[in-house]
Amino acid sequence: MELKVYVDRLSQPSRAIVIFCKLNKIDFEEVGIELLKGQHLTPEFKEINPMGKVPAIVVDGKFKLFESHAILIFLASTCPGVADHWYPVDPYKRAEIHSILDWHHSNLRRGSTEFIQNTLLAPLFGRPLNPQAAAEAEKVLSSSLSKIEALWLKESGQFLQGSSQPSIADLCLVCEIMQLEFLDATDRNRILGPFKKIQRWIEDMKNATKPYFDEVHQALFAAKAKLQMPLLSIALKLFQGAIDSRRQNLRHEPSRGLSTNITFHLFWWENTTSAPALGLPLDPQAAAEAEKVLFIPVKDKSLFGLKGVAGGNQPSIAYLSLVLDEKDCSRILVLYKKVQQWIEDTENATTPHFDEVHQIL
Ligand SMILES: N[C@@H](CCC(=O)N[C@@H](CS)C(=O)NCC(=O)O)C(=O)O
Numbered sequence: 001m002e003l004k005v006y007v008d009r010l011s012q013p014s015r016a017i018v019i020f021c022k023l024n025k026i027d028f029e030e031v032g033i034e035l036l037k038g039q040h041l042t043p044e045f046k047e048i049n050p051m052g053k054v055p056a057i058v059v060d061g062k063f064k065l066f067e068s069h070a071i072l073i074f075l076a077s078t079c080p081g082v083a084d085h086w087y088p089v090d091p092y093k094r095a096e097i098h099s100i101l102d103w104h105h106s107n108l109r110r111g112s113t114e115f116i117q118n119t120l121l122a123p124l125f126g127r128p129l130n131p132q133a134a135a136e137a138e139k140v141l142s143s144s145l146s147k148i149e150a151l152w153l154k155e156s157g158q159f160l161q162g163s164s165q166p167s168i169a170d171l172c173l174v175c176e177i178m179q180l181e182f183l184d185a186t187d188r189n190r191i192l193g194p195f196k197k198i199q200r201w202i203e204d205m206k207n208a209t210k211p212y213f214d215e216v217h218q219a220l221f222a223a224k225a226k227l228q229m230p231l232l233s234i235a236l237k238l239f240q241g242a243i244d245s246r247r248q249n250l251r252h253e254p255s256r257g258l259s260t261n262i263t264f265h266l267f268w269w270e271n272t273t274s275a276p277a278l279g280l281p282l283d284p285q286a287a288a289e290a291e292k293v294l295f296i297p298v299k300d301k302s303l304f305g306l307k308g309v310a311g312g313n314q315p316s317i318a319y320l321s322l323v324l325d326e327k328d329c330s331r332i333l334v335l336y337k338k339v340q341q342w343i344e345d346t347e348n349a350t351t352p353h354f355d356e357v358h359q360i361l
Helices: 012-023 043-048 068-078 091-106 108-125 131-152 168-182 185-192 196-208 212-227 230-250 258-278 284-304 317-326 337-349 353-358
Strands: 003-007 029-032 056-059 063-066
Touching: 003 012, 012 068, 012 168, 012 212, 043 056, 056 068, 063 068, 068 091, 068 168, 091 108, 091 168, 108 131, 108 168, 131 185, 131 196, 168 185, 168 196, 168 212, 196 212, 337 353
Parallel strands: 003 029
Antiparallel strands: 003 056, 056 063
């Protein structure tokens, strides 16, 4: 198998893939895609990942895959010699790993990336820092960390679910938390300080994945050192205008991964409709932001061929999850005939249960 791995080591899911490949002696070629240079937005890279995100892989020059969790599952399932503990064959253990991975994207990752963006990185992408968004993100992040500490780190073993050896879920979550190294010590200590088990677990993961964990994270520490250079911040301010106008041009680019889009659908729904039921105010500005993100990828689902996600002519669980989530976006969906047809097809393929279960809406 010829494997090309497209990554930027400053990206946490990219690091998880590189560490996994090195550790498991998987033969691969690492192709650097520098986010800060916009290399993920070039037409060439979008041929590989139409979402314009790293990581992505290409196998034997033809099979292309994005989304880090899916990539790790694919590699663990197909590459010879990967130890069972990374992605156990036992369906119960496997299901628990999937559960943690799905949770990761809309909780820990959401809190961590939003916090880092809004306290530090936003100006690099032409956006202002947003202390209010950072404060909200910190709540999500801290709540996620407390869930990991209370639910999944147990006395029976060093790793998630009390296992004695790590799985791909340990790798993804720890790489995510390592991104907090970008922060200054005060922020990082305030956030991570209360979580002693998590601190111990990070050390255990470093040891379990030696020497690759430190090697691959070098890029992060080097970038942090650069970010702290005062000269660089002055240069960034000077270039702010140029970056701004570039972002304007990119505004209409699809730029979010599929699982993130689903999360944005939820934000949109919450801020236009359901928040009062939870005792929260509606936030039209947040809804408008979420809608911008949601809108583009719905159109872009034509990229999947719609009549055959992954080439099948029968629906998969992916169809079911996406359709369930977007069924009620009629205002948005009205423009997208193929998506409407696909919802109809999924509805027919799951009749009568689809309509029966949607009754409650
Ligand atoms: N859910 C995706 C997330 C991918 C992602 O957000 N990658 C970021 C880097 S960490 C990226 O490429 N961002 C570029 C952009 O959004 O323009 C995964 O797990 O692979």
